[in-house]
Amino acid sequence: MEPNLQDYPSRTTVIDCLREYSDNVVEEQINYQSDLEIVFGLDSFSGIELACEFTARLGVQIPKNDNPLTCVDEDTGYKRFRRFGELLEYLAELPQTR
Numbered sequence: 001m002e003p004n005l006q007d008y009p010s011r012t013t014v015i016d017c018l019r020e021y022s023d024n025v026v027e028e029q030i031n032y033q034s035d036l037e038i039v040f041g042l043d044s045f046s047g048i049e050l051a052c053e054f055t056a057r058l059g060v061q062i063p064k065n066d067n068p069l070t071c072v073d074e075d076t077g078y079k080r081f082r083r084f085g086e087l088l089e090y091l092a093e094l095p096q097t098r
Contacts, residue, residue, distance in 0.1 A: 002033070003032065003089075005084075010058050013057050013058060014058075014088060015030065016057075018042070021040075024039060030084055032084060032085030034083060036069050038081075039084075042081075047067035047070060050068055060094040060096060061096070068090060069082055
């Protein structure tokens, strides 16, 4: 069972950040499994810019070599784009700067 997206207090801020880099963000259509690359049309360069946005707006410390939009797939060992819910989980686990 997927976690409820409403349980993530950063959800609205993350959606606002994504809107700055994508015209495909329709909040009512976003679910846990929404693919950041396919649904929102984001690319890895967007992740670099979004890392700065997330740091500023959420007060999280994103490691310098991390792209918040990508992760390593546990099954294949290859990098892939995160799902929206996975992004919220990733951001929730990061240390706070404030």
